Amino acid sequence: MxxxxxxxxxxxxxxxxxxxxxxxxxxxxxxxxxxxxxxxxxxxxxxxxxxxxxxxxxxxxxxxxxxxxxxxxxxxxxxxxxLAGASPEERFQVLQWMFWSGEQWRTFTTTIFDERVAKTVMGQPKDEAVIAYAERKIRYAARVLDQHLEDRQFMVGNALTFADIDIAGPFSQVDRANFPFREFPNLMAWHDNLLRSFPAWAETKAEVDNRMDRFLEGVGVEL
Missing domain, CATH: 3.40.30.10 (Glutaredoxin)
Structure with a gap:
C-alpha cells in the first residue's frame, strides 16, 4: 500500500x-x-x-x-x-536536537515568517515588537548552533541525521522572511554543505522556491 x-x-x-x-x-x-x-x-x-x-x-x-x-x-x-542515529547513543542525541529545534528554533522562525510574509500577503501591519522578540530568540539559539558547528559538518556524528534536517528546515524561507542566519558563519557553512552534499535537499529547495515565488507573484506581493 x-x-x-x-x-x-x-x-x-x-x-x-x-x-x-x-x-x-x-x-x-x-x-x-x-x-x-x-x-x-x-x-x-x-x-x-x-x-x-x-x-x-x-x-x-x-x-x-x-x-x-x-x-x-x-x-x-x-x-x-x-538518519535516526547510527547507534543508541546517537539516536538520543538526534532526538535531543530534534526536540530542541522544535522548542528553541523553528517556533521563532515561524513567528517571523508569519509577521513578515503572511501578514504582508494579507495586507496586515507587522508587529515590530514581536519580530524583535523572535529575532532575539533566534540569535540566542543560532549562537549555540554556531559554536556547536565550529569543528563539525553534521549536528550528530559524522553523517546526516534528522537533527540536521530539522534544524535546516527554516532555511526554506530564510530569504523571504529575512532570518538573521547570515550573522553566524559556521551555521551558514554547515547549511551550504548540506545543499552541496545532498541533492535531495537542493531539489526540495527548488520546489519550495518555485511554489512560493509563483504564489507571491500571483498575489502581487514583493517582499
Whole structure:
C-alpha cells in the first residue's frame, strides 16, 4: 500500500519529510493541500487527518500521523535508516536536537515568517515588537548552533541525521522572511554543505522556491 503525504509544496515542514524520504529511498504519494486556499482548515480535513488543521500529514493504511519530526521517525523505523542515529547513543542525541529545534528554533522562525510574509500577503501591519522578540530568540539559539558547528559538518556524528534536517528546515524561507542566519558563519557553512552534499535537499529547495515565488507573484506581493 502506498504511503501518502498530504501537504503544500511551499512548506518547509513538508520539505523535511520529502527530503528524508528521498534519502531513505521511500516512495511517497503526494497529496496536494493548498494552504493558501485554506484546504487544511476544512472540517473534513480536521476530522479525518489533523484536528489542528496543519500539514504535513502521513497516511499509511490506517495510520494517520502528523508533525514532520514524528513522520520522519516513523519512516526511518520502517526501513531501519541511520538518519535516526547510527547507534543508541546517537539516536538520543538526534532526538535531543530534534526536540530542541522544535522548542528553541523553528517556533521563532515561524513567528517571523508569519509577521513578515503572511501578514504582508494579507495586507496586515507587522508587529515590530514581536519580530524583535523572535529575532532575539533566534540569535540566542543560532549562537549555540554556531559554536556547536565550529569543528563539525553534521549536528550528530559524522553523517546526516534528522537533527540536521530539522534544524535546516527554516532555511526554506530564510530569504523571504529575512532570518538573521547570515550573522553566524559556521551555521551558514554547515547549511551550504548540506545543499552541496545532498541533492535531495537542493531539489526540495527548488520546489519550495518555485511554489512560493509563483504564489507571491500571483498575489502581487514583493517582499
Amino acid at each position: 502506498t504511503i501518502k503525504i498530504h501537504g503544500d509544496a511551499g512548506s518547509g515542514s513538508l520539505r523535511r519529510v520529502t527530503t528524508a524520504a528521498k534519502i531513505m529511498g521511500i516512495e511517497l504519494e503526494r497529496v496536494k493541500v493548498d494552504l493558501f486556499k485554506g484546504e487544511s482548515q476544512t472540517e473534513d480535513f480536521k476530522a479525518r487527518l489533523n484536528p489542528h488543521g496543519l500539514t504535513p500529514v502521513l497516511e499509511d493504511g490506517g495510520t494517520i500521523l502528523w508533525e514532520a519530526a514524528a513522520i520522519n521517525l516513523y519512516l526511518a523505523d520502517k526501513v531501519g535508516s541511520s
